[in-house]
Amino acid sequence: MRPSHTIRPVFDDPNLVSAAGLVPSLRLAESAGFGELLAGLSVPSPHAASKAGCIVGGMLAGADSINDLDLLRHGGMARLFGGVRAPSTLGTFLRTFTHGHVQQLDKIGAGLLAGLAKRVPGLLPGADAEGIAFVDVDDTIREVHGYAKQAAGFGYTGVRGLNIQLATISTPTAAPVIARARLRKGNIASHTGAGRLLAQALATARAAGATGRVMCRADSAYYGHAFVGTALRHGAWFSVTARMNPQVKTAIASIDPAAWTTIKYPNAVFDDAEGRWVSDAEVAEVAFTAFTSRRKRDHVTCRLIVRRVKRIQPLASDGTEQGELFAAYRHHTFITNSTLSMVDADQHHRDHAVIEQVIAELKDGPLAHLPSGKYAANAAWVACAVIAFNIARATAVAATMATARWATVRTRIINIPARIASTGRRLILHLPTHWPWATRWESLWSTATGPPAVLTP
Template identity: 55%
Template structure:
């Protein structure tokens, strides 16, 4: 491909917008009452909190448009955006508003995010399809690296990276891609499982509000192998599936599994083994009853299934062990669960916990590419707004096509949001003129027509 002519460039079109996909997506936000919910629940005082029903949706819209900092909110003030949307706010105004949040106001935003997800699930067919049968709550955390000394709350966490810690809970089904049911920003030095029981309880309540009525399983990695996390799942009426830490008690239980109990499995698609740093296509699986948290009082002991997957080591350990060489020859991965599924199904289901890594990667490639403020509570509010933006974009993808229903955040922005359009008025009818032969025209039109014509389910 070569440039066909010698061009001159002029920024002079007052009717052109670069993010036409914002029109149907923000219409979707309006249909679930985003502004009204913010006005009802968020009570930031004084002039900083005035017009909160305008400022919060503006921040969400900016994130959907691709903003990952306060200054990027200028994306909402180009060309014909003033005709497509009303009541714009300058980036400095939006930044000042965020800095006015306290911890309580961030929790108020959590309430808004929960209700927005419930509204989206009620209005968008397929957002949580299959939730009446089976659903999963996946919880994990990540370090958002920061630089300099001006940001409150930064510290060195478990990864050795200086930053802030975001804890995410996602809800998904067998048919639907995950959406964010809860998110918290913590200090950088926070332990992974800090605050997990509260987030699990909140996420389960949000999933129920969003129409999830089937069997729910809370999945997490070994950092969450704690009594309080298991108890929170059970209080919420859910099952749990948590990677067990290889402590002496777990190792002892594994060593008691008879050799004939191990069932060979072959993966149709090889899976990546992080510890061995290689792809594996076969393994063996077995299970045994196990009682966890025995250092606590008797009433808090939890007896469930320990499902173990073992893979032969490429380089067996030398010297033997108390377990007769079993742990020298194999590497084991144990899952502590009360899932009613058959052993192999329960083990496979737990491996799907990795789906939450996709959400974390999408957030860090999008709104959470930066923590834009020096104020911790402002960054906390920004994090919750990122979750709202993510869920709105996911719902728009579900409306667009089956492909976009599971597409990554960047793909949704490129295909559905970042579409240029020229605004025109003909016979008192406002129109968007978009590029001819846009590759995803059908998907975009489906999304637009559904939001514009009020065909959303109620």
């Protein structure tokens, strides 16, 4: 592919736009109640709903800083959208947020997710009464620079930043959406506030259509009564990585050597003759009572499931493999109250890693930066990023790209160029011919502009 040498660029067309896919994406959000929800935002700033919508729209198109929101002001964008504001105005708007206003925006995001799940039934398939949904909780550090960032500190990663805690909802056949998220100071402990966040996430999951069994999953940072107790109070299963404390080590030592079962794991081979997996990984379980250091009514009787993996033997100095007197193992344990089989419980617990994909997509998008020095402004930015992420997920499902990442959705569906023409009192978007994903774009348009889907009982 070689560029032509007879090109002369001129920025002179007022009817071109570079992100025509924002039209069906934001119309999809509007049909799910986004406008009505934003109307309840009480930020002391004129036209707060329009300004919040601008921030979300800019994030959908790829903005990761306040200055990037200027991408909404080009060509014919003013003909497609009303109320587009300058980045400086939006930056001032973010700085008017207080903690209470951020909570309002967080609640708006939860309400929008419920609306999107009804508008796009394929957003959370398999979460009905016969299925299962997973609520995953984790946190991450977003590195920041400069001394003006309020609440920045050195967290568990050893870098200076702010902590973002989030909860996602997924099913065995659906990519995750974000139920709740919050920005916290950089040096906070991971598990702080986990109980309240989980309670809010479970309420959001129910509102979004998770009427069946819900399993709450987390890593060892959340191994505590706050997380497990919240799951129990809401009638949910829990699956939490256990810390290697003396009580857990004693339980592992008590497992009968004959109780270990080989499982499907990387590099495993299935032996047809014996009808089992030949693998370096095995699982076993034992009855367990967690949190015995607390008062008796807080003790939790559950299952301790242990996965052990053979340690790789180091090579000798001449490069040959040393013999071993006995096998050495690495043990990975988690507690659960589910009634799933031991192997299935282990598989579902390992799938908790899906939340890392959500974190990666956020950091590859609007959370590449936390753009303000003011803590509440950054918290509002995080809340808007969550809203944009969920709209992007609904956009992907409506465009029959249910497993596509946000960056892929931006490239194929949202950031598509178009020329605006008018006939009578209607605007026409002239999109590129031979666009490889035109059929998917039309599917999104049909869902966004058509009547609501009829849900079968």
